Amino acid sequence: MVVLPVEATEPNPSAPGRPGGAWRPALRRRLPAALALLVAAPVLAALHATRPAPYGDHFTAHASYAREGRHPLAVLPVRGEAVTLWDDGVVTANDGTSVRWHRALPAADDWLPAQGGTGVLRPLGRGILAVVTPPRIAAYRLADGDLRWAVPAHEGCVFTPGRAVRHAGALIVAQPCPAAAWTSQLIAVDDLGRITPHRTPLGNDVPGRRPEHPNTEKVLARPR
Template identity: 30%
Template sequence: MSWKPLRVLTPRSILPALAVLLVLVAGAAAHANKPVPFGDRVAGPGGAEASPVNAQSVSAADLELKVGPGLEAYDRVTGEHTWSYRREGATALYLSMAGESAVVVWDDGLVTSARPGDKEVRWHRAVPGLADWLRGEGEPGADKRTEEQRRQLATERAAAALHTVQQSSPWVAVVTPNLTMGFRDADGDLRYNSKPAGNCVYDPIRTVGTDYAVLVPRSCTNSSGQPVSGGISGYRLDSTGWQLNAGPAVALKPLDGRRVLISDGPIVGPKVFDTKAAAPESACGSAAEPFAAVRPQGSCAAPEAAGDQQ
């Protein structure tokens, strides 16, 4: 029987194995010191780690939710601080409920969905251009704003940008002048993104939402920069959206969970749009009322009285 002598280890033979070992050690160290995704800091009272979804989950109706600097949850009965979610280097500006989810806009342009009752952070989405619009940098007079004015502007714009729709499955719309996006709240899936055409921009400040849809006006200009007719884009996730013609100064006002009053100047006159039926509501007493697809809701007012609801 033949045999081979044990191989003598030399510096040259040790180097490859040592290099592999160093790579493994460096990888482990990098993993241990990896930054927390999105700067997340999730904690319960006293800074303890928040528990996962469990039998102690509570309804969002039992919690008082506040923003700044993060998302804070308090027991409505006892006032006890039950849960906190914060992100390093970012400030929560505004929240809106989508079912049991609290959807938060941050000053760095991130949108987060969380379940405070379950002490769970569910998804994050970055919206291009949102942070720049919230800050308002480069706009006329921006360099003269105080820090308090900048914070107030960012908060107001965050509230205008974020809309949550409850029917039939909750979803989230985020509107900026150059882009609007829709996310399904169940998983954060992007369901649509839309840019305004030509020399047009969306107007988040005039955007309104109902339980069924989000209506986004757009302002347009001609080649000389003069305002021209724009329009209104209606978005839904459970059906096809729609486009409405509108003047440059059209105003929208929600009347209830499904109807929006559209006021488009003295010539066109006000009209009511039903976002559940995705159709205009015929005015009481009009010639079209007996044949209308959408009859007036509730008490019947005279057609000219609709303008008084502004």
């Protein structure tokens, strides 16, 4: 703890010719508050370090990621990170030393116990992850977990994560309608969303990040 030295007495603080006589009374008034902050800072830091993680996150000595009391249903390794779907419907991304983000799936208690993690986590390329659930398909940016787009299932229909397949750079997902056993639809999505004619492209890059090679003419060295 750092303590500032202050003179105990002063014959005449405001006497002419003594520099600093006007500010010493103010310093004495502020000193107790400053000392209180110095004493409280280590206590607050210790409380912050010992508080439990909000999702029970912890890493073992071998850099294995786990959540207290939760079981992983599916793990998808992508770009040096691991995206995990847990039995409580939470999706997490970690880089081996820290958790990047958490996302909770809607109404997971209604379908997750029977569905499990089969086909739920699907990479779409260009740093985008698709999470296929019966009520909707949602796409998240792997870098920060930002929701980029969502496609809800048609009324009376559900998506089937286990029956999704990749074809020509797209993810094709079946959408059967239980009310009419003979009715089934297929939709195709990619990193920009549902594939439809004349769609508006999305900017999925992290804001502020510049392209690796903005000027392709400067990528190659000049011939010698």
